[in-house]
Amino acid sequence: MAKAAGTVVTGVVGVAAYEALRKAYAKAPVREAAVSTTALALRGVRKAEEGAESARLSVADVVAEARERIGEEVAPPVVGEAPHDHDH
Helix, strand or coil: CHHHHHHHHHHHHHHHHHHHHHHHHHHCCHHHHHHHHHHHHHHHHHHHHHHHHHHHHHHHHHHHHHHHHCCCCCCCCCCCCCCCCCCC
């Protein structure tokens, strides 16, 4: 009987601890923090992409001007993607 009572007490304590953790997790703004962190990361990625595009355009301008100076004909900017003649 004492062994069974000890098992029941252990079970009750375990259930109480589980419920307390579940309630604490539900109250904690874990999801909100995850969403905020992801939004911040996405903003950072967008800024990095903008910076990379700006740098690419600046380099393209410098190369085009250098080609003009040495007398090479500068190709117009490419709009859209080139057609593919193979399957992916």
